[in-house]
Amino acid sequence: MKNHKSFRKFGREKNQRVAFIRGLLINLIRHGRIETTLARAKEIRPFVEKLVTLAKEDTVARRRLVASRLINQGDETKKLFAEYAPKYKAVTGGYTRILKLPTRISDGAEKAVIEFV
Secondary structure (H helix, E strand, O other), X not given: OOOOOOOOOOOOOHHHHHHHHHHHHHHHHXXXXXXXXXXXXXXXXXXXXXXXXXXXXOOHHHHHHHHHHXXXXXXXXXXXXXXXXXXXXXXXXXXXXXXXXXXXXXOOOOEEEEEEO
């Protein structure tokens, strides 16, 4: 039964799905914005928001927690703490925005851009 399950499967098993979402997160932090499908953008938004909220307090424990969620990507962890977290210090949420793009011609998938505000 699907009762109260609020995540998308993307046709993948759990370990593949987790790796896929982490890859999207790493690319978003690395580039500041990514173009993807609307469903993928909506799925990674809560993860990004939680990572930025964690990074707002710069402690060793928070750095280790964020690094573990990003599979020990050192550059992305540093960028999150040095660039994004100070920018949103006074803001309590809404660090990303999703802009819809025209549908993809090949399969009609809804495209979107997710970026930091």
